[in-house]
Amino acid sequence: MSGSSYDKTIQFRAGAEKEAAELLDEIHIGGVNVSELARVGLVEMLRQSLDEQDKIAVYERYSRGEIGEDVARVLLDEKLDRMEEEKESFEAAMERDTSEFLTGSDGE
């Protein structure tokens, strides 16, 4: 749950997929790092699988401290930084004298 399970191996039955990876490793000059390929592929697929509601749910769990930043980052990537950027921007805008934006403020 809390991102401490990196030592656990994700296992799945790889038939043609495994063979295809081995084939690529054989024919590609310099070979391919199949583990790296699988890891990157998994991250990509995880992100693609997330719909709008999932993203909201992941961010909520992250803000409540239920999941670590590393896990949230796998799923939300740079969105975490953007959320921080947005927060700073909104806070800066709150510092302004908002009464200046009102129609009543200039005697109308």
Add this chain to the structure above:
Amino acid sequence: MASEARYPILADTSSLIAVANTTQWERLKDAIHLTTTNVCKHELQNHVSSNKYPLEGSREHYLKRGSQRVVDHLDEDSSPWSCVTVVPRPHGPDAGEQSLKQELSEHGSSYQIVSILDSAARRSIRRLIDDNGYDIDVVGPPYLLYILLDNDLIEKPEFCEATVRIIQTEGWTGYEVVKNAWTSIPVDCSEILDGEYDDTLPPK
């Protein structure tokens, strides 16, 4: 017809549609001064005319209804909102955003706030502002509602209900801008909104 005056807040098409569809529209439209561009107004008019009878509750219906409200407001004789003409006129799917950039490049010092819904567009406009050294904050549409809250023109429950409406309609995009509004203020909306909004409320 709206004037060509420049008020401190510049808003784009989608940001205006977002607030026009909230429960606080009637109060917001007359309470604040705001500026948009002729290109954004044209986008709003396109939403109004492109689909004659959109299905109630559909995205098209939402766009048409919000756009109609904004266009009507801009067309009022004594409108507190203004519409500035951008030349040359940009075209294409992101013409509204481009028109804001053009306007800011030429009249950046007239503005304090840019309200824009799309997060990628906000980042892009922030870069332009940084490059030009302007003192402008780029925020999502909940800020417009925050102005009402900050000036005691609406109460917390009204702010919460209107902002949650933006999340419901805009998904993650709305969540991104609303969540930050809630986190920053902070306004405890959990007492006000019931359980169905658990996923969109600020953390307890």
